[in-house]
Amino acid sequence: MIRIVFFAILVIAALGLLALMVNVLAPGGWTIIKALILICFVGVVPWLGICVGNAALGFAVLMLARNPPRALLHGIGDIETGAITGKIALAVTIRNEPMDIVLSSLRALLAALDATGHGAQFAVFILSDSRDDTAEAAAIQTWPDPRIHYRRRSVNAGFKAGNVMEFLDRHADDFPLTVMLDADSVMTADAVLRLVRIMQADPAMGIVQHLTVGLPARSAFPRLFQFGMRAGMRSWATGQALWQGADGPYWGHNAILRSAAFRDHCKLEPLPDGSAILSHDQVEAARMRHAGYKVCVWAGEDGSFEANPPALPEFLHRDSRWLAGNLQYWHLLHLPGFTAMGRWQLVQAMLLFAGAPLYAAILLLAALSAATGGGDATPHGALLALTIAWPLALYSPKLLGYFQVLALDRARYGGFWHFSAGVLAETGFTLLLDAIATIHKTLAMGGLLLGAHTGWDAQNRTDRGVGWAEATRMFWPHTLIGLVAFAGFAASSWAMVLWAMPWAAGLVLAIPFCVATANPGVSGWLQTHKIAAVPEELNQ
16 A cells, blocks of 8 residues: 555655646747647656655655654564574675774774674675785784784675675675674664664564664765755655565665575576676675565665765766666566566666756756747746756655654754754755766767776765866866756746746856865864764764
């Protein structure tokens, strides 16, 4: 029944937005440009409907349930104090990572597990795909604990998925459960033990994915990004967990696996062209569910963290890698080994990125229409309604997440005024960022079509500044596209320029935006005034 409700919300939202777009375009008669705008919008409204559906259901649970994560996984027994049995692996995948960051979080986790009396049941496996193991081996030797195991592959077949599977081939029988961590993952002992108890309470559980939030950040870019991401993911993940149930997602880290089942059912074959699947996690979740195991989400924020990219270039590089991986799913949809919901998960993952060129096309086509007089007959009321409804749908998970904090949890965020200041700062940040990211994804998709290669490269996780020369080299195409778009709107009227500001201002400002959001002065000002501060920072 709840799935019917979700899809009903999706369809109603999508049709409503589509009707608004038709009301904007139809007056004055249809042209080829208007028809193309409508076709592109038809391609993006499914994602907008998904946003509204997940947000609405998630918000209802967050507002009505006393313990939302527990309400979504009812009937699993004692997950706070139940006995822990068997041996559990903590598997960490790394590739050319700073070992001080990796080892510090692992030391803290093992020490916390020791304090609970369960530390002896855990072992750490550091699984390296780095080019050289000299520094890694030296760093690990400074931690002489028999529970620490390290190995580096000389051949990185299958990237991260191959790395994990090689470990499971060797150790799945000795460690029935595996907690998967990334190099930047931070989890508390309570969160890890909670995942273990959930798995022990239900033998049919194959994967439990813990909701993950950003670590407190000083740098402006991750600070603002994860402030909004946290609000949006809380309502999104809660709503998704409600209607997807045991057909949930897996994000590749901060999660627990049933080791042997994962080994037996989630080994990934190469794609038809012989290349490896880059975005492996959702495929693995779908395979696990097809094998009859549950894949569920613990939609609680407490105790599960990750670091976000320190600046715009790293963020967009990560997005490009995810884009390349998710779009590979097109080749898998016709293959056996997936349930209907598993295929839906793959389609949803593709929609996350596939809409980018359609958004870019709508912007440029609208500018062309304005420049050629196509917007003269546009009814201002309908245009205003669409301008309000479109971002409300797109950002509905985040907006409802903010409303939930204001209603129930604002004290943990420093009170109403501190939290509201963070919301305003993050909203402006996101409007600028999304315009830049849309064009960047579009250019990246064009590169893929032309044969560009995307692999699993080392990631910079350290705060840094971005100079004007670097920003200019990277974002002059975005700036040029923005100037062309605004020239088209200006040829119609200044009212059209104002209408386009929320959608395209980030393009013209891409270079200064990149520099400013990595600037230590801006970052320090935000931190000093506690703008976009998360509870963990305020409680330090």
